[in-house]
Every structure is written in C-alpha cells, then in structure tokens.
Amino acid sequence: MKAKFENLYDRAQTGAAIYKSAEYFRDLGNYLDLSLSDFFDFVRRIPYLEDSEPTELVARPQFLIHKKHGLKGLDCKKKAVLMGAWFNAHNTPWRLVAVSERPDKQIHHVFPQFFDDNGWQNADATYPDYRLFDRKPNVTHAEILI
Numbered sequence: 276m277k278a279k280f281e282n283l284y285d286r287a288q289t290g291a292a293i294y295k296s297a298e299y300f301r302d303l304g305n306y307l308d309l310s311l312s313d314f315f316d317f318v319r320r321i322p323y324l325e326d327s328e329p330t331e332l333v334a335r336p337q338f339l340i341h342k343k344h345g346l347k348g349l350d351c352k353k354k355a356v357l358m359g360a361w362f363n364a365h366n367t368p369w370r371l372v373a374v375s376e377r378p379d380k381q382i383h384h385v386f387p388q389f390f391d392d393n394g395w396q397n398a399d400a401t402y403p404d405y406r407l408f409d410r411k412p413n414v415t416h417a418e419i420l421i
Contacts, residue, residue: 297358
C-alpha cells in the first residue's frame with residue numbers, strides 16, 4: 276500500500292482536505308465497531324508526531340491507521356481525520372475547530388467537535404492526556420472550519 280499525502284497551504288484548504296479524507300470512513304474497518312469512547316481512546320494513544328514537511332499533510336484513514344505510516348505518530352489534523360471518519364460512519368454531526376492558545380491569536384491547532392443532546396462537544400484526541408469532552412480553557416481565538 277502506497278500512501279498518498281496531500282500538501283496543503285492554507286487553513287481553508289486544510290479543513291476541506293480533512294473533511295474529504297474523513298468521507299472514507301470504511302477505511303476504519305473493524306474500528307467502526309468501537310464505541311465513541313473506545314475509538315477516541317485508540318486515537319489519543321497514537322503518539323503525537325508533527326509533520327516533517329514545511330506544509331500541512333493529510334491522508335485517508337487507511338494510511339493513517341496502517342502501521343507502516345500512521346501508527347508511528349500523527350498530528351492533530353490526521354487525528355481529526357480519524358475522528359471525523361468515525362463520526363461520518365455513525366451519522367454523527369461534526370465540525371472542525373481551529374484554535375490558538377497564543378497571545379498573538381495565531382491559529383496552530385485543529386480538532387473536531389461533534390453534536391449531541393448537550394450541544395457541540397470537543398473530541399480532541401491529539402495528546403494522550405486529553406479526554407473526550409475536555410474544555411479548552413486557554414483558547415485566545417477560535418474559528419469553525421467549514
């Protein structure tokens with residue numbers, strides 16, 4: 276299997292590529308049988324690894340969960356693809372949020388939110404210490420990526 280990663284150059288292009296990649300939810304195979312909580316735990320336990328390229332990279336779930344490529348580590352965008360794919364498979368409304376925790380408000384992070392009976396809920400599986408539904412208390416700027 277050869278991975279095809281797409282170079283992305285701006286926030287809108289990155290958001291569109293994450294949403295498009297998450298459409299391939301069937302790539303998740305047996306992972307689709309996991310509950311939201313269990314799938315979230317699976318994704319957050321994948322080590323965090325920044326893109327080594329100067330541009331942003333996103334790929335289909337089949338490449339992100341393949342041992343040769345993704346399970347060595349994924350960044351926030353790639354983990355958002357996996358969570359988005361799970362949400363798509365389970366007909367759960369979701370969206371991407373781009374945020375900054377910096378004083379200059381420069382966006383540096385993206386994560387998915389899903390909609391349930393309590394409204395929009397965070398599903399940021401970027402780091403192993405993050406939990407489902409965790410609030411983001413230090414956000415200085417946020418944008419919904421459509």
